[in-house]
Amino acid sequence: MTSPQEDEVRSWVAQARTIVVKIGSSSLTGASGHLDARRLERLVGSIAHARMSGARIVVVSSGAIAAGFGLLGFPSRPRDVVTQQATASVGQGLLMAHYETAFARYSIRVGQILLTAQNTIQASQYRNAQRTLSRMLDLGVVPIVNENDALASNEIRFGDNDHLSALVANIVRADALVLLTDVDGLYTAPPSDPDARRIGYVPDIASVLRTVDVGGSESGVGTGGMVTKLEAARIAAASGIPTVLASAEDAGPALMGDPVGTVVAPIRHRGSSRRLWIGFAAEPRGIVVADAGAAHAVASGRASLLSAGVVGASGDFSAGDPVWIDDENGMHVAKGLSGFDSEEIPRMAGRKTGELRRELGPEYVHPVVHRDDLVLVVGRPSDGARRTAVDGV
Ligand SMILES: Nc1ncnc2c1ncn2[C@@H]1O[C@H](COP(=O)(O)OP(=O)(O)O)[C@@H](O)[C@H]1O
Numbered sequence: 334m335t336s337p338q339e340d341e342v343r344s345w346v347a348q349a350r351t352i353v354v355k356i357g358s359s360s361l362t363g364a365s366g367h368l369d370a371r372r373l374e375r376l377v378g379s380i381a382h383a384r385m386s387g388a389r390i391v392v393v394s395s396g397a398i399a400a401g402f403g404l405l406g407f408p409s410r411p412r413d414v415v416t417q418q419a420t421a422s423v424g425q426g427l428l429m430a431h432y433e434t435a436f437a438r439y440s441i442r443v444g445q446i447l448l449t450a451q452n453t454i455q456a457s458q459y460r461n462a463q464r465t466l467s468r469m470l471d472l473g474v475v476p477i478v479n480e481n482d483a484l485a486s487n488e489i490r491f492g493d494n495d496h497l498s499a500l501v502a503n504i505v506r507a508d509a510l511v512l513l514t515d516v517d518g519l520y521t522a523p524p525s526d527p528d529a530r531r532i533g534y535v536p537d538i539a540s541v542l543r544t545v546d547v548g549g550s551e552s553g554v555g556t557g558g559m560v561t562k563l564e565a566a567r568i569a570a571a572s573g574i575p576t577v578l579a580s581a582e583d584a585g586p587a588l589m590g591d592p593v594g595t596v597v598a599p600i601r602h603r604g605s606s607r608r609l610w611i612g613f614a615a616e617p618r619g620i621v622v623a624d625a626g627a628a629h630a631v632a633s634g635r636a637s638l639l640s641a642g643v644v645g646a647s648g649d650f651s652a653g654d655p656v657w658i659d660d661e662n663g664m665h666v667a668k669g670l671s672g673f674d675s676e677e678i679p680r681m682a683g684r685k686t687g688e689l690r691r692e693l694g695p696e697y698v699h700p701v702v703h704r705d706d707l708v709l710v711v712g713r714p715s716d717g718a719r720r721t722a723v724d725g726v
């Protein structure tokens with residue numbers, strides 16, 4: 334896919350049927366860091382307008398911790414994770430009450446969905462979330478999604494909602510992702526730098542990730558800063574979804590595809606929902622090691638991994654579970670769904686199709702990982718699954 338022009342990408346946003354709008358804590362709070370009901374109402378006004386114009390909208394809203402800490406008598410947002418989780422459980426109810434009332438003015442119903450990273454990792458839970466969100470949208474409801482902070486385990490918490498919003502965009506097969514924050518787009522450097530300039534259009538997210546100086550949150554209430562927003566935009570771009578990064582003050586024009594903030598072009602046509610899940614959400618449960626020839630064939634993007642090219646497997650996984658395909662140097666080549674249980678693979682390794690049929694039976698004559706069930710990755714195991722480039726992006 335050649336890079337489209339900015340106008341074209343903006344027009345895709347303007348025509349989007351399903352839009353995921355992520356609202357950061359910094360967009361819902363005042364100078365004190367507490368929830369600011371008037372800001373929330375203004376934002377809801379813009380979102381309701383887009384909804385009433387026919388768009389199906391999913392809101393991914395942060396702000397539970399901001400809504401809760403004042404109620405519990407804390408002078409500022411708590412820093413330790415357990416207190417944040419307890420605070421979020423208090424604030425989430427209040428946050429929803431505000432959304433409920435604000436959307437009711439436009440006769441729009443809202444519904445709460447709280448997700449943990451675990452829900453997106455497990456295929457069955459991912460599908461459940463997909464079914465529920467899709468029915469809510471069919472019913473005209475605006476789902477309000479947040480991380481299930483109280484239950485999210487420390488190690489795999491999203492922490493910020495940027496990554497979650499990109500996964501939700503995949504789950505609902507959104508046509509646009511709009512990330513609303515307290516800065517009017519991506520700058521060449523953190524906005525506190527006097528030389529920082531706004532970038533209106535990003536045709537190639539991969540090059541921006543290499544060249545722009547992004548920093549963390551400077552607001553004191555937000556979590557990920559621009560780093561996690563660009564990561565979300567990368568996931569969206571690789572999934573065929575344009576992203577708009579804009580100030581919450583510009584929510585209306587951003588949702589209409591007007592030239593505000595920064596728009597990031599998609600870099601490929603949308604893949605299948607299953608491949609998107611494998612690429613961005615599935616957590617591998619083991620490793621299948623490929624010899625040099627098989628690793629090269631898989632990396633070319635056209636071949637399945639056959640048992641003849643497998644040298645071994647590690648981890649405890651069942652057929653259908655996500656696994657890494659590594660080369661013999663321990664580099665990830667691909668991520669895919671295994672066709673076999675981990676204990677079956679050693680006796681299949683190195684055997685050609687004819688041998689498998691003769692010695693193990695016809696049920697063993699299919700790829701260890703089928704090419705339709707894998708995505709190519711670039712990166713070392715230590716980079717972690719989430720930061721590993723998928724299909725080269
Ligand atoms: N290159 C950059 N361009 C724009 N903003 C940046 C950049 N680097 C860091 N930031 C910071 O990212 C912040 C937005 O992220 P964050 O505070 O986490 O907001 P939110 O609560 O909306 O997720 C901005 O206020 C800004 O200070």
Ligand SMILES: N[C@@H](CCC(=O)OP(=O)(O)O)C(=O)O
Nearest residue numbers: 358395396397398494556557
């Ligand atoms: N789930 C948390 C989100 C934490 C957070 O600050 O996220 P963000 O503002 O998106 O960087 C909450 O609702 O407070």
